[in-house]
Amino acid sequence: MKKMISISLILAMLVSMILGGCAGNKKSGGIQLFYLNMDVTKIVPVDYELKASDTEGQIEELLDKLASDPEENDIRRVIPKDVSVQGYDYNGYLLTVDFSEEYHDMSPTEEVLSRAAIVRTLLQIKGISYVAFTVNSEYLQDAEGKVVGGMNNESFVENPGEQINTSLTTTLTLYFASSDGTQLEKENRVVHYSSNISMEKLVMEQLLEGPKTKGLQSAIPSETKLITISVVDGICYVNLDDAFKNQNAEISEAVVLYSIVDSLTELQTVNKVQISINGDTKGKCRYTYDLSNMYTADQSIVVQDTQEETSQPEAGTEETQITTGGK
Structure with a gap:
């Protein structure tokens, strides 16, 4: 049975960690890859220069990097080894990435942080405004069975002046x-x-x-x-x-x-x-x-x-x- 990921309490605890791990500036002409720290408590940016020049090439390049172990020893890969990227679909502004069934085996904390890292990384590709996830071609759902849908950077940021669970x-x-x-x-x-x-x-x-x-x-x-x-x-x-x-x-x-x-x-x-x-x-x-x-x-x-x-x-x-x- 699939795990339905609820982030009602998780985001409240992790949003500051996510934001704290996103400090730093991109290289001129480059982007940032977002990885997880070893304790799986925040995401960590690493400067990176894209090699591919076309959109599809950049998507494949970044997904491959996120599914590989980083060179640094104090951070870890975002996409777990047992989770495979089965494909993706890009329609001009929405990128949908399809993962294998093992995606649901991640703990709630790891899933939220991994999702944030993947979305933040891919949104840096020109033309991509939203990123959606599917698992075995079915849209990722929350604990109530509602589709999570397309995500952007604001999907992981607390509303200014409000408590996230107000x-x-x-x-x-x-x-x-x-x-x-x-x-x-x-x-x-x-x-x-x-x-x-x-x-x-x-x-x-x-x-x-x-x-x-x-x-x-x-x-x-x-x-x-x-x-x-x-x-x-x-x-x-x-x-x-x-x-x-x-x-x-x-x-x-x-x-x-x-x-x-x-x-x-x-x-x-x-x-x-x-x-x-x-x-x-x-x-x-x-x-x-x-x-x-x-x-x-x-x-x-x-x-x-x-x-x-x-x-x-x-x-x-x-x-x-x-x-x-x-x-």
Whole structure:
């Protein structure tokens, strides 16, 4: 049985160690390789000059270095000897690295630090904005079974001015499909969440969980996984996996699209939304809506006369804990 890695408590203890081990400047024209110290308590940067000039060559070169013993005696390799890199996929901004099943044999502490070291090293390659992990072609999951998704440097940094495990409460406005799948209906949901998760990711996670209001249904296929999500200049980029294509034909395409768009644009930081599938914006949401377009909110298919309900957390329900390193 696979180990599901929870970092709720681990990151709280290790974030300062990670940051402390990342001091130092890169050589001019070079990068830094990140290794583990012998006690597996922090990551250690080592100056390095890339030999390959093309992106794929650099990816392979760095993965090979991280899977090899370093020359220095006081640090250790990042990828354990019994863990193999089975391949990788690079789509222009997202690099997905596939590891063998033995990846799950690492202790939680070693896994978090190794993941941070690998991600920090690979993000130095020009053009790579996010790094995701798969194990035997399945996306790495946390203790709650949620996909960890694409990671960047912020995935391993504590939010300024906040404790990493601070629990907050907010009310989200989410849009789900009506019972006949032709319209959207609004659901206001009170959510407890951790301070290191971005609001746009919180919205998508709640959408993927489905509605709590009787008579509504999720417009997004239930098996869909969120790979990455980010906001740049008011545009929210949502990257979903292939399962998004397995849409219920009884739910209209517009309802599927605007369930995501209208929910995300309720956030003050989001004005437009672009959806991609495995990082690809070619093709359509189903038949009509081009993925290459950026969509603004559209309330025309939202039921306006339905009494709004606020979904409260059940009594005794534990507050959401940190289970991913990503934002």
